[in-house]
Amino acid sequence: MDGYALYVVGLLTAGGIYAILALALNLQWGFTGLFNAGIAGFFAVGAYVSVILTAPESPTIIGGYGLPLVVGCGAAMIASGLVAWGIGRVCIRLRSDYLAIATIGIAEILRLVFKNESWATNGPRGIAGIPKAFEWVPYPWNQVAFLGMVLATVLVIYLALETAWRSPWGRVMTAIRDSEAAAKASGKDVERFRLESFILGAAIMGLGGAYFAQYLKYFGPETSDPTSVTFLVWVMLIMGGSGNNRGAVLGALLLWAIWSATELLTSMLPPDWAVRSAYLRIFLIGLVLQVVLQRYSKGILPETRPAVVGTSTRAGATTGNAT
Amino acid sequence: MKKLLMSSAATLALAVSAQAADVKVGSVGGITGPIAEIVADVYEGRNLAAKHVNEQGGMFAGDTLVMVPGDGACDPKAAVDAATKVVNVDQVVAIVGASCSGETNAMVQAVTIPAGVVNVSDSATAPSITDLADNDLVFRIAPSDAYQGYALADYVLKSGVTKVALTYSNDDYNAGLGKVFEKAFQEKGGTITSAQVHEPNKASYRAEVQTLSGGEPEALVLFAYYGSSGISITRNALETGSFTKFFGADGMINEETIKQIGAENLQDAAYTTPGADDTTASYTAYAALASAGGLRNAFGPYVPNGYDATFLMALAIEKAGAPDRTKIAAALREVANAPGEVILPGEWEKAKALIAAGTDINYQGVSGEIEFDAKGDVSGVYTLNTVTPEGTFKTVLLK
């Protein structure tokens, strides 16, 4: 089963990066109720910024400073956060569906910019030769080390969000999500809280983009298309359980596993079916998704309300459904 | 987990040689992506080659050549996932693919080069693939598009047209071609009245072609895939009367173009494509085999390349003597490059006998003679395709 182990490494790496994105979305949607449909935009900003800083010098792109990967990841988070700040200043007051449409529009415009401003990004040709963490480790251990980095990041973000979720900050967030008027009435600066959540989530999405660029060692405009980034991450979060960080991680890993492993089934069909089996696979993915959604209409791990601090420190970790 | 991996690394080589009756080759490409209609035809080409191999004795002592499909969807994320599966789960000997340049770029860098698996792409044309640090594992039989832009520029000027308008689709293939043509045409003394990039997949390009017709160009040079914007732009240009004369490249060559626009409207259209012309033995052999095999679109974009890539890969594996990943690269050069006894498309039995006898062979493809250089690239020959009044493409050699 050796080959399967290596496949699982690949599966968990991509699934883990998706889990980072799903956690970020959970912060925005699950905690605060911000309908961000522009995940691909922040993802792309993070990826391009980190690539431009860390890639070796090349005539086809700007930058190519060959900086350390940590710097690239940090800059990716800052850049995505800044973009989110700019968008948020204008759009954060929009209510959920309108925010969704605004962010989807802005993300598409960003994608067009990355695609067309070839002097900076090499346009549709994309950027190859992106440095990746742990490349100096011999194969296949470099893949395992990279996976370790991704999973560690997922864990750190998970713990940070769990802490935030139980803090007063987190409770203000859910209060805003559930009733903005009530939160306002109790004297909270609703817009500031929403903006904070939006920026923080976007920064994490930027980190996801930087990681994906490293993992693929290539980044181009087609890498951040809305279907396989924005919508897929939404499906992951809703399937796993919106408002539940474990649900976000589970949803990401599970959906990515479905997305990927269905091909193992369909590729067993006769070779003349190579093309049709690929369509069959997408159909299967859609069908499995529907079944899971109907079976778990609140997500596989539904939201659990953290108890008020003081009554029980472990309350947030219980699986009872308080809502 | 780690123990599992340790054992995995140790038994990797064993697993490859342990396979008995099937010789597996990965067949990765953008089956569900933005150019699904082109890739579907390319897969027919690949599968036809595998069929010929299996009908004429198969691999080695009668093993079956199995093409394991992987859907890269012309998306680097999907391509890496698909390649991870065929390399690790299916334990393929080598890979044919992928389709798009970005897809191929990510696949080889993230998966196949680290794993030491050879791949031959049948349609990735981006120059950046040439210079990858690939340990001699990345090959392609689609010539880098720099050459084609020059070939077409030459032809346009020779046909007496000196003022053209240019538009190209903003994707990894056509944009590269468009930029090379723009440079080449002006260097050779032609005038480009206006050059536009267009976004593929829009419903209407009437306004764009009308603006392009300003400055009295004699023809429209259009680089696009027929399905995503090529047919629409040609149709819009003809309908608004902005252009009647068209030049373009292989992305347009599909019977669907003629069917939709009408042969009578395309008498002044000419498209270049890398590949053999219809006087060569390879062309004749392939044309007969493709028609017998029921290919819908035997000479569509990269369909011959798909056939060649697969056939060549089978030859290389046979030459290597065993389904051993490490021996494929060297064997590929031996079977593809001159000198050697010439092998035409479909001549598997003959090739197998020659390889068994230890004779050097030289596969002559439909998409070109296929001589790999040090970087694993080929330089192509180009043919010109025009539309006959009967609604078929006529192919002649350029230069």
Next chain:
Amino acid sequence: MWELFNFYLIPGIVLGCIYALGALGISLTFGILRFSNFAHGEMMMLGAYFTFTIVGLTGWHPLAAALPAMVLCAIVALGLDRAFFKPFRQAPTIMLVIASFGLMLMIRSAVQFFWGVSPRPLMPGIQRPQAFLDGALLIAPKHIWIIGTTLLVMLAVHLLLTRTRTGKAMRAVSDSPELARLTGIDVEAVIRATWVVGAVTAVAAGVMLAMDTQVETLMGFKMLLPMFAAAILGGIGRPFGAVAGGLVIGVVEEMSAYPFIGTVPLLNPAYKSGIAFGIMVLMLIWRPSGLFKGRVF
């Protein structure tokens, strides 16, 4: 002057009509079921494929063949509602959005499986424009058909919404589902009616698009985001706002390629797809309720 009119404004109106028909269905679904239906583009595509097949079997004009295709698509839409949307009537609307995303994948891959992915012509050949007003006005016959049919469909939808019991019930549910239920309106029947009207307008949009371009499996998905933009621009839940929104986006997209300054297009055509979103984002910031005072959530 006539050049701007014939080669930029008229194509813009034709494109706008297609956007408008698509946006009409999206807006209706949004008003009554309260979710963004990602599968709407695929319904357009499915309708175009049904029409294509019927034309191939019978040799009818595409517009005639569109009628049975509408019936087929309405049946499909009702079946899909029963299987995939009905279980989520009481759930948060995001579940419906995700379900429609799954449905989008399923419909598209089913069509790719059965019909293949090669683009097909619905009206092969080219149609040169005919001259009117002493050659000053140029318009192709199929464009007259498209504009005429769009007007007809819109008139029908308008009459349905204002003159019939079902239409009035639909408007009532759109304004306030709770109130509508209390006054004894059969909300389930209204939802079914919405799917039927949505499917019929989607097929109309798909067939118009296919007449002007071709039938292919990504045709609906490519139009989806601009159609959403059109629905937002007009004001969500305002069907005629959606029509206006579609026309605005279509006309601005085509006009943006006019060389107002010098000889190059005003806006680089590579950014054409950004226009719909640009207009939409500006609109959201300037007037979030849309052109026609749609619902603010």
